[in-house]
Amino acid sequence: MIRPALPYLLAAVLAGLGVYGILARRHAVLVLIGVELVLGAAGLVLVTVAQTGAAGDPGAAVLTLFVITIAAAEVVLALAVLLALFRARGHVDLHAELDAHGEEEVRGRA
Amino acid sequence: MPDLPDVTWSDLQLPSLPLPHLPAPDLWGSPAHWAILATLLAALAGLGLTGRSNRLAAWVGVGGALLAFLATCWQLYTLTQIEGARRGAGTIGALPLGDLDAPLRLLVTWPLAIVAVTVAAVALVVQGYARWYLWYDPRYRPFAATVSLFTSAMLLVVLSDDLLLTLVGWEVMGWCSYLLVGHQSTRSAATRAASKALLVTRTADVGFVLGLLVLVAGAGTTRTTDVVRHWAEAGPSPALTAAMVLLVVGVAGKSALFPFQDWLPDAMEGPTPASALIHAATMVAAGTVVLAQLFPLLSVSGPARLLLAVLACVTMVGAAVLAFAQGDLKRLLAWSTVSQVALMLAVLAAATMGTGPDAALQHLVAHAWFKALLFLTTGWLGVLVGGTAMALMASGARRYRVLRHRFGWGLLALAGVPPFVGFFSKEAILGTAEAGTAATGGGFVPVLVLASVGATAPLTAAYCMRAWLVLSRPTAAQGHARLYEPDPVERIDDFFDEPQVVQEAEGVERAEAAISSSARMGTSALMLMTLFGGVVLLLPVWGPQAHVDLQLMAATLLLMVVSALLVRLAAGGVRTRDAAARIPAGVSLAAERGLHADLAYRVVVVTPVLALARAVAWFDAEVLDSWVRGAGVGSRLLGRVGDLTSPRRATPALALVLAGMLALAALGVVTA
């Protein structure tokens, strides 16, 4: 029976790393990885809860599986869209302008 | 000095002879209703129904006045038949104002009934006269209607037993005076004078309204008799004093007491019949009536009496002096009105519960007769000679013999020479003032009043003498008098038809020299009343009266004679026999301008108010409204900012999401 503090701490670190990745990285895939880190943190918390017996039902562990599965599905879709983005724009830079149309519209007004 | 017998007024009064009991026709309502409604309906019909026909309008106007006159006379008779000589009547029923009682009733007592008769009579004469005077005026119809309305309002004030009704009549008269004075609205002078009249009186009325508020709020009812009873029982109190002082201020405005006096002479811009009506019987006298109705309250509140006395006395003397210096007969009469009305009010201040207010009402009646006569005659002469300036009027009474007695008797009555009606009323006033002096053991107010009445008598005599000298100057002396050959004035016996003269080639001048029989009849009636009206003042119906101090009487008469002689002396050697010509030009000019009261009004009231108004308008537009404008502009600006700053890149959007999450989480944990 391990103390839950350590896994929670690790989860926090993971989540922090993920958020950092999301905010700091330009490359879409790296941002994707950041999201995965956050999901990992969530999974870790769930597993810990399930193991420390805080949860009365096995739902927590099952939920972890759910999260992982959904994450996988997301990654697939995300990569597909990013591929399309690369085809269309030639880059997968998330700092790039997404709404040029609206931008020029605003400029034209202002 | 021989000890004169002590005569009391009641000795002079006629014995009350029993009247036969006439079979009274059972009419709807009371005579008061008829008098007020007849004139009111005449006004409405005159405006609404007469279409374009002056003739119909004249019938309506004169008919209404006639009906009112008959009704008031009938009312006199009914009073003799009623025990206690008080007759009340309801009007439109009480106002449902919750716990505030507003019955809106009428009440007739003897003195007021006589006043009502006088008002109706003068109105009747004025209506008949106006039909002639405004023959060529395209706006005769509204004029006649306004006169009817004016009469109705005055009758309402006289007969009302409810402060609200009094206020109604009071304000309506103010508006009618506006319309009458500004009758010739194409002349800016007339419009200006009218606006001035309305504004000055209405400003003073603020005091009147507030006074009524205090009285009504204290008594919990608007019925005058109940209000008087309540406050009289309550005795003197600060509230009562405040109320009466405010009322006096209002009265001072309507009755043109100092410092509100200046509107009245300017009101001469109106047609002469209007002036006669306003000055003789109605508007300026209304204050006297109201204060007489509230006399018990006035007599117990010292400050109000003091204020009234001081204002009245100042006005009385000052106006008499100014009247002497006027260069225009109508303005002279106007100032004399100011002085005479102040006389009525002063005696109200001096009277005690013992004497009662009737002396003021008596003088009101007397003044109504001779002042109406004087105005109408002046207008007549003005039409004949084409103006009312003294220079034009000179020797008018000589040229037109028909005017001679009218002017003469009117001026004699005004001066208060026996046996004319003015003499009796002035004696009543003197007696009352003296009684007040005696009662209060030489109190300040009665003494002041007595002194200033004594001072006014010779002044009045002086300007009457002056006017008479000018009017009756022999014509032969002047060459230009030959222009008018003194032929007898022609008559028009057809009452309401256009004079035949107009069709003749003589031209308008001679045509205007003619006067319709109705107008002539009216002035004649007034003339008779100035002579024999004293009988009315001696009727046994007037309230408790004072002694008549024969020494005082003799003294005043002597003073009057002396001043008249002085004037005669001063007039000697002046080409126009105008004593006022001795006065330095500057002084007389200032006098004609009413001592520049206009300037004072403008500096003290008009300019500050307008400045304040501009400031308010600016503040409203620039400060208050700017918030609303700012809201619109600001929201658009914020929207623009939000639009420009809303993230268009992926990463800032994600940052926003995470930041929002953090903020919400913090908020949630804090508030949990």
Added chain:
Amino acid sequence: MSGTLGRVRADLLALVPDLGTWWYAVALGPLLLAAVLLLAAGRRAAPPGHRVLHRGSMVAAGLSALGVAGVALDRPVLEASWIPSLGVSFSLRPDGLSVPLLLLTALAGVVATALHLHPGREPRPEPVDLADTDPTSPIPVVRGEDVPGLATYHACLLVVLLGALVAFLAGDAILFFVGLELVLVPMWVLVARYGDPGSDREGAALRFLLVTVVASSLVLLGILAVATATGSTDLALWAGEGGASLGRGSQLAVAAVLLVGLGLKTPVFPLHTWLPWVHATAPTAGSVLLAAVLLKLGTYGMVRLVVPVVPEGFAAWSPLLAGLGVTGIVWASLVCLVERDLKRLIAWSSVAHLGFVVLGLATGTQAGLQAALFGNVAHGLVSALLFVVVGGLKHRWGSADLGRRRAAVREVAPRLGLALVLGMAASSGLPGLAVFWGEIGSLLAAWSPAADRPEGWFRGFAVVAALGGALAVAYTVRVLREVWAGDRVEPRVPDAVLTERTALRLLGVLVLVLGLVPTLLLGVTAPFVEGVLGR
């Protein structure tokens, strides 16, 4: 005398058919039907001529006026479940408070639909020569003419009437609110599309709309707060409870929200700035409806939603309210002394009148409430009259600017001149005309307010209000001097046409009758006031 009158009245009433709730069909049906038809007609490629449209909408307004009269006589009660899940019922329940306003609305409707709409034209050119007689200036058309969008215009007028009638009839708070909102959009169209093109009419319309919508949103908040507290939206039930189910704090909050909202609509002093602009811009009929109907909604709401429902809160706020009302009286009257635009001036004067109304309301006495209700109706009549005159003059002159020298109205258009004198005299509180009784009643009530009001304050307010009365005369005199009197007869303008004459006669006679026999109206409202404050 009174007995015979009573008999005559009874016989006349016996002639009236007893339609029961069908009166509502007569009162509301024509408006709705005609509005829909007019809208449809306006959509057609070739809309019918102005005669058809004008007469059609006049007939609709007249019919509904008949219906309203029937409602006022029978006072049928209509109850129908409307939104069961919210407990909102479609209940029409006229009483002594609403009947006068209903009649006023119907009358205003007839007047407004009777007036001709004219296409806004540029102001007539300022004559150059000093005499200001320029014969070249065209004499404006004052008879009916074909105006683009006339059908929509009349439809909007009728919808405004419909909404106002619903609001006045409503016995349910939510229904009242719906009526309150229903008038907004058509009024907005009226101002924005048919207003004076010389000024920024879209801006004015938007200002009107946003201000009134903020107002009605606040009213909605108040209504919902009371509704959730009492668990019902029945106005009669609210009045019956008398705020028993709200704590003092809630009463204060609800009263504040409601008073601010309704004060915006009325409008009360610091919230009034939208009114002059909108009035100056709106077409004549729009101004008539705005003054005679829409502003009444505000005061009606105060009497309906605040005075009986949250008495404690109202009592707490009433000194402030009265102070603002009195400030409004003096404020508006002062502005009227220097205002250059005649229509704005009239609008300002109605701010002053409503100040008297608010003062009367705030006193919390029966006399005050009676005076307020009377003044409310009187102001509706008088300002409608004045706006008919001034709107006509503005159309004839091309602008309502007092700065320009014009022909004296008394000389060139005596009928309009007479109406102007009557209206201004009434609005300056001349006794014998309607407004006087409201004002003097408010003053009387303010001098001796209800027991729970600070007497000293209210007496001070009464003094200030009396001064405001004098100021009212001052600006009346100013207007008459600048517009009515004078000797100039150029440029010529035509006198009132038939429709204007009819409208002016109707309104003028009513102003006179109410002024001479105020008990006619006071007797109608007395039972309601008794019921509200008699407790």
Added chain:
Amino acid sequence: MTLEVDLSSVLPVLAPLAAAVLLLLMDAALPGRREPHLVVGALGLAAGLVAALPGLRLAVGEARSSFCLAGGWCAYRADHLVSALQVCALGAALVVLVLTWRDWSAPGPGAGAETTGRAPVVTALLLAATAGVVAVPAAGDLGSLLVALELATLPTVALVALVRTTWAADRRARAVDGAVALLTTSLVSFGLLALGAALWVAATGSTRFDGATRAEHPELLVLAAVLLVAGLAFKVSAVPFHAWTPVTYAAAPLPVTAYLATVSKVAALGGLVVVVRALGTVEGTTLVAVAVLAGASMTVGNLVALVQQDTVRLLAWSTVAQAGWVLLPLASLSAQAASAAGSYLVVYVTATLLAFVVLAAVVALGVQARPASLEAQRGLLRSHPWLALPLMLALLTLAGLPPAVAGVVAKVVALRPVLGDETWWLALVAAVNIALGLAVYLRWVAVLVAPAPRRQAGGVTAGQGEAGTGDQAAAAAAPAGDRRRVPVRLWALTGLLTALLVAGSILPVGAL
């Protein structure tokens, strides 16, 4: 442990899924056809709709549930409100499908030579997403909530990206941009959602929302709830999770935008309702977070919408503002609040759909370049009154102003809970926003009623895929100047939705 399954009650979810699977199989069987797939999809949605209808007659307390354990807890639980939301979602999806019919059934480049069958894919995605939406409000535990939510979200991303290959290149690139914006936001939000779920489990020790949620650590529970709300709020596009909305709405095809603006919101609200109901059973917890979200959303949304020049963007920002209104009642955690939010959502969905349908019709007219811009619709009331009047009705409903009484009643319903527990600050914010929103929508209405400008003939310039939709591109292909007709299906939809709104204005339903 036994799990009792009641298929009939799950049918609203199963029918679309089954249809999706079926039409994928069909596509494999007979490639290149389009109409049949759409028909099958429509049938699936209709079947789900019919299956959800009986739920509307449920009384308070009873529910149609499935996947129930012996303990009485069910993984799928549809009571009256949930059924109403499901009906709304399915109906809206059906409308969207009809709206997009021609677009999806149109052949690719080279007139049908398009080998990649797009129609089956997008239809299947639509069905799947709708199934997710329908499942979310009925979710009985965190697991099904997460799965259903992602099922509702991910396909929409694909829908945004999968535009017609006939469009101009940069227009398609913009679509992809929109997809990226939606994708990234949804990914991060899912991260938050997962964290929230984990914390929830940590706080309550259970993944189930059975009536009695016990909280050992209330703060932790609130934190979890806040995270869940934050994760859901992006879907209802509440400030500050709204940044994707204008980008994606402007980029996606118009029908897909309509889908995002209506059906997706149902899912979001459903999730929120689930969370709120679960929290409501916990004593002494409040969600100021929701109140703040609501206030911020309506204010920001209205303010920014005030200055938009493009109707699609204006609608995008107005959905942000309306999200605030939807969230408003939830600020007070109660069953009444949940049903109030649901009622408001129904009205909002109807009105917004109507607005989008009319917009599509205007675009189909294609009388001008960029017909979705505000200026292009000046004087629509003159030229096409029967399009302008429904649009005005919809806008007035959104603004909550008579004659659209339905909108007024919706506002009333949404405000009642707030004033019930007298949170005056929020109420005042809402009051101000009523006026702001009115300004927003009346700007549009004013343009509609304004006199028409001089129409320059041939204002349509081909090829520039400026405007928001594929219909526009097709319009560009048409010869300039000719007045094209509005398709019958659009007329039908307009009539249907208008009839709904009018009925709701005459006899408002009030709260569900």
